[in-house]
């Protein structure tokens with residue numbers, strides 16, 4: 001076996017390596033594969049002087065706005081929800097990695113200690129990293145262009161500072177001109193603690209002004225690379241109060257020297273091993289880590305004809321030595337066509353790594369929708385792709401006849417039931433149901449729950465009027481109003497934007513409704529409830545604290 005290891009770039013904390021190899025699968029097809037890993041280089045994020053300047057300015061704002069008077073100081077510190085949210089329609093499994101935790105060792109010059117007694121942090125000759133850096137992965141510059149990842153408030157609080165208007169595609173890190181400013185939002189949380197969110201996209205910051213309140217989970221801006229930065233990431237930093245005497249490391253572990261418990265509602269594992277994205281490509285993905293802010297060439301492709309190479313790609317975060325991944329190709333009949341295994345052996349930990357395997361299918365394979373599947377760290381990841389004889393079907397085709405998904409997500413579907421479920425009201429009877437579907441008193445079709453209807457008031461606007469209690473454990477009641485007859489969907493998402501449950505997807509008449517959600521099978525955390533009816537959509541946050 002020939003193994004090629006090319007270190008293309010080695011700056012402080014930045015490793016990029018690639019190796020190309022071949023593997024023989026159970027089916028005997030020879031596959032070429034490529035492994036690469038990437039960890040964004042680390043940067044100072046803020047100079048000492050700039051940090052002082054910001055602290056001074058924020059305190060001026062606090063005095064000027066008389067914000068201390070508005071503070072509700074609880075006995076306990078607030079708890080944080082996750083600071084990022086995926087906005088795009090990709091349905092990707094993840095989008096980030098951690099490039100640096102808070103440095104809990106106050107000595108400088110490579111005296112590194114993260115909360116877990118490891119060294120996933122950094123310092124300089126006079127600076128310890130004071131925040132946590134979350135970088136985008138994979139295809140970070142495409143994500144910036146697409147406004148794919150939002151920064152959202154980890155706690156409710158008051159905006160005490162905001163800075164926008166600065167260039168957002170910096171890559172220089174340590175070499176950046178130290179006068180370079182970042183785009184940032186500064187929030188005094190409900191308990192008086194102060195959180196800084198930095199490096200955001202130019203012009204993306206919340207419209208809210210100094211002194212305005214923000215809710216937990218509320219949009220603050222888009223992840224980008226303004227200020228002293230090596231690439232798109234969020235720098236998130238918290239202090240106990242506005243004296244700035246006590247830094248908070250929100251992650252709790254044996255070597256956290258700042259505070260004595262976690263500040264997260266749900267603290268993620270130190271090694272948060274997962275696959276962020278699984279996909280098919282027409283050619284290998286191209287990254288340009290040595291060219292500043294150059295858009296990656298993703299070469300995404302879902303439609304293939306036989307006798308052409310398919311590149312199967314997976315983008316991991318926190319991949320560890322000896323973790324194995326089972327890769328399989330499942331044909332349209334649901335049978336495993338081929339499978340192989342992949343592990344990392346020669347390195348302990350990759351913040352981000354990627355693998356692609358090129359594969360050639362012959363003309364005899366079943367045409368139709370195939371599934372590319374990986375089982376990794378006890379979780380199953382899937383991506384669908386097409387193999388057809390016809391190469392001229394549309395990019396978004398969902399079968400080899402060139403059909404595309406209808407509004408219901410059904411491939412080429414246009415049946416009457418689908419029409420009813422999908423906002424086409426022309427096929428509805430006088431009860432607002434499809435002709436062949438009965439109204440069981442709570443809406444059309446089968447009822448595994450019942451909406452309770454409050455008819456005392458005729459609403460004049462669409463709204464999620466309340467979520468009570470919130471925070472909750474483990475059930476809460478979501479109340480909403482529908483001013484116009486129509487299909488109404490109430491869907492629950494986690495903070496990564498992944499759909500968990502659809503609470504209702506029914507045609508409702510005008511009225512006020514409430515519906516219960518029992519979250520006993522879900523972990524602590526912040527959840528989103530999204531209501532869609534007619535042209536209206538609204539999203540609200542709920543906090544589950546068990």
Ligand SMILES: [Zn+2]
Nearest residue numbers: 045131133235
């Ligand atoms: Zn940072």
